Amino acid sequence: MTTSIQNADGAPAAATGRQQFASDNYAGACPQALHWLCEANASGHEPAYGDDRWTQRATDMLRQLFEIECDVYFVFNGTAANSLALASLCQSYHSVICSPVAHIETDECGGPEFFSNGSKLLVAENESPAAQLGKLTPEAITSLVTKRSDIHYPRPKVVSITQATEMGTVYSVDEVHAISRVAKEHQLRVHMDGARFANAVAHLGCSPADITWRAGVDVLCFGGTKNGLPVGEAVVFFDHKLSEDFAWRVKQAGQLASKMRFISAPWVGLLEHEVWLHNARHANAMAQKLYAGLRAIPGITTLHPPQANGVFAHLPPTAVLAMHAKGWKFYQFIAGGGCRFMCAWDTTEASVEALLADLRAVMGASIG
Numbered sequence: 001m002t003t004s005i006q007n008a009d010g011a012p013a014a015a016t017g018r019q020q021f022a023s024d025n026y027a028g029a030c031p032q033a034l035h036w037l038c039e040a041n042a043s044g045h046e047p048a049y050g051d052d053r054w055t056q057r058a059t060d061m062l063r064q065l066f067e068i069e070c071d072v073y074f075v076f077n078g079t080a081a082n083s084l085a086l087a088s089l090c091q092s093y094h095s096v097i098c099s100p101v102a103h104i105e106t107d108e109c110g111g112p113e114f115f116s117n118g119s120k121l122l123v124a125e126n127e128s129p130a131a132q133l134g135k136l137t138p139e140a141i142t143s144l145v146t147k148r149s150d151i152h153y154p155r156p157k158v159v160s161i162t163q164a165t166e167m168g169t170v171y172s173v174d175e176v177h178a179i180s181r182v183a184k185e186h187q188l189r190v191h192m193d194g195a196r197f198a199n200a201v202a203h204l205g206c207s208p209a210d211i212t213w214r215a216g217v218d219v220l221c222f223g224g225t226k227n228g229l230p231v232g233e234a235v236v237f238f239d240h241k242l243s244e245d246f247a248w249r250v251k252q253a254g255q256l257a258s259k260m261r262f263i264s265a266p267w268v269g270l271l272e273h274e275v276w277l278h279n280a281r282h283a284n285a286m287a288q289k290l291y292a293g294l295r296a297i298p299g300i301t302t303l304h305p306p307q308a309n310g311v312f313a314h315l316p317p318t319a320v321l322a323m324h325a326k327g328w329k330f331y332q333f334i335a336g337g338g339c340r341f342m343c344a345w346d347t348t349e350a351s352v353e354a355l356l357a358d359l360r361a362v363m364g365a366s367i368g
């Protein structure tokens with residue numbers, strides 16, 4: 001007997017290889033990443049645990065990209081990257097301020113609390129327009145930090161922001177600066193969940209340094225998986241003091257790959273010739289195309305305009321069911337009831353057109 005795991009939307013997994021819009025991690029690995037994976041395999045035996053030349057090369061490339069001697073660690077996934085990065089910034093009696101829709105709050109199974117031995121996430125609930133877009137604001141941070149200072153409350157120590165956000169929006173350089181400014185005023189560290197960092201940079205057109213350490217970010221979890229790696233994220237520390245014991249933390253958490261070259265070498269493929277940026281620009285462009293198409297379908301209400309690679313829209317429940325029946329996968333549980341459509345590095349225009357055609361059909365608006 002086989003056990004089957006249902007997707008979060010309850011739909012059984014389909015067997016086809018059709019491009020889907022449920023998540024950008026449905027996509028495979030890009031050719032450049034695979035090329036370097038094979039390169040790293042071709043030479044036979046190599047030093048383990050990150051003492052290999054590809055790990056060194058990927059690290060050097062990230063230092064070049066960020067224009068600073070940052071400390072870089074490669075881990076398997078984003079939950080570990082975030083959890084371990086946050087744990088390195090906190091004692092167990094500290095707290096982390098984040099948005100209510102933050103992945104660390106909603107989708108990491110308590111990982112940050114677990115790996116920090118109990119640091120509490122403090123969710124900044126508020127009704128501001130920025131909050132509707134999945135963003136933290138300086139005001140929300142200030143109000144949480146100044147609410148209590150007594151010994152009975154877990155002391156705020158970190159602000160965590162997601163770039164691009166879970167709502168497909170992007171913090172501007174000024175917005176990150178403003179957040180860091182209030183954070184530093186209150187002796188808080190700044191963590192950036194960059195599972196879709198590439199998509200944010202592609203949207204902003206700024207340098208990676210400008211939106212991270214130059215804007216006050218202490219540690220970045222740079223997502224590789226959704227950008228075209230087979231597996232892997234990079235934890236990038238811009239302050240050496242904070243990463244002092246990080247290698248041990250990674251090992252204890254079971255995140256130290258013995259054949260690390262198979263995580264790091266594909267990063268070389270992403271970083272070389274700005275493939276990471278190219279992949280992200282493409283995904284963002286497909287989201288714009290999808291957004292324009294959705295807006296032209298009567299009965300579908302789009303939410304905010306996308307800035308990264310995710311598009312949100314309200315569909316009538318019958319249309320959702322009809323689309324699922326046609327084999328389309330997308331989530332509805334993310335951030336307040338809208339349907340989320342994610343575009344990936346390899347999403348084709350034809351796939352966007354196919355999705356839109358079926359949506360037009362189920363909405364009874366097909367032009368025939």
Ligand SMILES: *Cc1c(COP(=O)(O)O)cnc(C)c1O
Nearest residue numbers: 077078079080103162166193195
């Ligand atoms: C995908 C994602 C992650 C990482 O998730 P894993 O499944 O643990 O790799 C982290 N943060 C955000 C915002 C994400 O979308």
